[in-house]
Amino acid sequence: MKPTVHDIAKIAGVSLATVDRVLNGRPGVRSVTRGKVEDAITSLGYVRDLAAANLAKSRTYSFVFILPANDNSFMIGLHEEVRGAVVRSSAERTVIRIIDVPPFDPGALVAVLETLLAERPAGVAFVAIDAPEVRAVARRLTEAGIPIVTLVSDLPDSSRDHYAGIDNIAAGRTAGSLMGRFLSGRESTVAVLAGSMLVRDHRERLEGFSTAIAQAYPNVHILPVLEGRDDPGLSETMVAEALRRNADIAGIYSLGAGNRGLIRALQKAHGPRRPLVIAHELTASTRAALSDGVIDAVLNQDAGHEVRSAIRVLKAKADGLPVLAAQERIRIDIFLKDNLP
Structure with a gap:
């Protein structure tokens, strides 16, 4: 059974109105109280479902994921997670497209991002290469009103909206x-x-x-x-x-x-x-x-969580809603021979 706002309010010891203010980024909540609500969100694994509201508004989101096409198991798994989101797209009112680029090639990444300036999707997620030309085109996308999420590898001190990955x-x-x-x-x-x-x-x-x-x-x-x-x-x-x-x-x-x-x-x-x-x-x-x-x-790191986080953030940005940091934090798991799942 999925956790609800009632569960958050009970664990945090606050009212439903306070939970609503935190979820929607409205003022009037003390930082200590906001922290309690965010901790409750994290402990419950609560995920705000925007699908119902967007269904009522008949809104469909067009998102593009730009991924490196190299032969390594993690990136193959990341591709699979995005393809899973493509399968779920009709139920989640998204249209998701994957564009493959050569790995570690700033020029190829910039070329794809520049084509998206003309297409104007509702949001873009990509594995970043920390190069000046990538920062420059990211800034142009932001100026055009296109939300950006970096996946796995970040582009800090840039115009990107969010980073979905571990520390x-x-x-x-x-x-x-x-x-x-x-x-x-x-x-x-x-x-x-x-x-x-x-x-x-x-x-x-x-x-x-x-x-x-x-x-x-x-x-x-x-x-x-x-x-x-x-x-x-x-x-x-x-x-x-x-x-x-x-x-x-x-x-x-x-x-x-x-x-x-x-x-x-x-x-x-x-x-x-x-x-x-x-x-x-x-x-x-x-x-x-x-x-x-x-x-x-x-x-x-959980590639599935990163992809789901990127989609949630892009939806929130497209709707002008706040991002819940506690919900989007990607944890680091340590596995030894003794605790393999």
């Missing part, structure tokens, strides 16, 4: 703390596998990881980043070469995708001991590697 600095710090604890703080060398430093989520994860290691585990030394472009084949080659050149690698942090290649390289490696491995995203391949002991921990 990547916090994710990197978490990975750094786990790595330091797993290595017991002993003198160690750690390799880092990224997709590309062009995307902000990878840079922020590296920043958080490096900071956590430097602050608490100064005996752990981080090698220069390997950029595998989230390509399993390239990632396998780069990891295999790093292991060959640095026989003392005690840990590997895979902060992007390309994990299938990483796993293959580890399975083929011959050495006195297997490196400790922390990766991102619970997919079929990382799940199997956790079970087999090839990977030690996985930090996961």
Whole structure:
């Protein structure tokens, strides 16, 4: 049974009128009270359903999702979540279109965004590349009245309306703390596998990881980043070469995708001991590697929640309604072999 506004009011200890003010962003609510209501929303998992109101208004929303077309399991899963939203679109009064672009290609992303300036959809969601030309076209979309949500990788200090994704600095710090604890703080060398430093989520994860290691585990030394472009084949080659050149690698942090290649390289490696491995995203391949002991921990984000959040935010922006921060917060899950769902 879905939670209701009555449940929120009961848990927060406030009136229905107060809940309504918070949900609709109206003034007259103290910050402490507003916090109680938002905490109740989070604990209940309440999701405001705008579908009924929009049905009454006979409004249909035209949304575009721009996604990188690369061969990594997380992005494949993100595509599947958006396709699921396409299937549900008639019931939710949305028309959703997916446009694929090459990964880590600012020019290709800008070209698609520029075409949308003429089409004027009700909202656009895309995996951001933190480049000046992307910021510039995002500003033009905003000036044209088109709401923007960035997915997975953010474009902060830009005109975008919302970011649907995890706190990547916090994710990197978490990975750094786990790595330091797993290595017991002993003198160690750690390799880092990224997709590309062009995307902000990878840079922020590296920043958080490096900071956590430097602050608490100064005996752990981080090698220069390997950029595998989230390509399993390239990632396998780069990891295999790093292991060959640095026989003392005690840990590997895979902060992007390309994990299938990483796993293959580890399975083929011959050495006195297997490196400790922390990766991102619970997919079929990382799940199997956790079970087999090839990977030690996985930090996961819920792609489905991100897609649903993006749609809710774009609807709210199109209707001039406030965004409920508590409802849209994307959490970081940590999986070990022992707590796999």
